[in-house]
Amino acid sequence: MKTRLMKWLVVWLCGLFAACAVITVNVYFPEKAAKEAYKSLDDMLLKEGSAKPRAGENQTGHEQAAPAPKPQSGLFRELGSFSLVSVASAAESEADTLAIEMADMPEVNKAYAEMSQRLPRLxxxxxxxxxxxxxxxxxxxxxxxxxxxxxxxxxxxxxxxxxxxxxxxxxxxxxxxxxxxxxxxxxxxxxxxxxxxxxxxxxxxxxxxxxxxxxxxxxxx
Incomplete structure (x- = not known):
């Protein structure tokens, strides 16, 4: 009787530990890629007075501004299409993917538009x-x-x-x-x-x- 009880206890404890292991699994966080993506988004979307025409520029009601290019990571911008080594490293690929993913979110674009308006006073x-x-x-x-x-x-x-x-x-x-x-x-x-x-x-x-x-x-x- 004691042996059977001990077996059930062991099985129950193993199940409990397995459940805890599933709950406490760490989610991968690409810190370097996230930081690069934030910087890319700032460079592309956080523009003081971006809605106003620049001095010396002529604009008419029929002219439309060209769409802003998708955010790119810093290293990608510096190297462009020319590289002696592969620039599609894991970190760079993640940074570009994160920036583009966020740039497609309406709430992110809205947040940056509002932040740009506050930028001078802030x-x-x-x-x-x-x-x-x-x-x-x-x-x-x-x-x-x-x-x-x-x-x-x-x-x-x-x-x-x-x-x-x-x-x-x-x-x-x-x-x-x-x-x-x-x-x-x-x-x-x-x-x-x-x-x-x-x-x-x-x-x-x-x-x-x-x-x-x-x-x-x-x-x-």
Whole structure:
């Protein structure tokens, strides 16, 4: 009787461990490719005053702007079609795929269009030290006395747009890895996608801007 009970106990424990193993499987996160894709999207879609004609350009009501090319990774842009070695490395292929996948998402294009409109004022707030960049890539208030009445609402809207980009990156990564878009999988990827986005924004920050490192410490660039 004891032997049979022990066997059932062992079988039950093995089943439990197997179930836990399935639950705790890590989702692959291509950090380098994600960072390159973020940069490509910024280069292509985050344009201050992009809706306005440039000085010296003549435009008529019958003229239409040429469609923007698809985002490409930095290395791909630099090398173009000429290369002495294969540029279709795994990281580059992933970066291009992620950027193109996200560029096809309406919510990503909407977020970038709105962020472009906010860019001049947001840049001024960073320059003045009124706001800083968190280690999740969000904008936080550091000196409320330097804000105008409309700035707080603008900052909240900006952070929502940035969360949209991070969430879209997480979804694109799951699709690239042929992973089911479950809550557990998204939760695994979301934190890394946010940290990588923050790193991208730190790289693009101007000298003097306040930013939070991954360890939580605030520094000026």
């Amino acid at each position: 840049t001024a707030l960073f320059d003045s030290g009124a706001v800083g960049l968190t280690n999740q890539g969000l904008v936080t208030v550091r000196d409320k006395s330097k804000l105008s009445a409309a700035d707080e609402g603008m900052i909240a809207a900006e952070n929502q747009s940035r969360k949209t980009l991070v969430g879209s990156m997480a979804k694109a990564i799951l699709k690239l890895g042929k992973q089911k878009e479950s809550k557990g999988a998204l939760d695994q990827v979301m934190g890394k996608a946010a940290a990588t986005y923050a790193e991208t924004r730190r790289d693009a920050a101007r000298p003097g801007w306040w930013m939070q490192l991954q360890n939580g410490r605030w520094v000026q660039k």
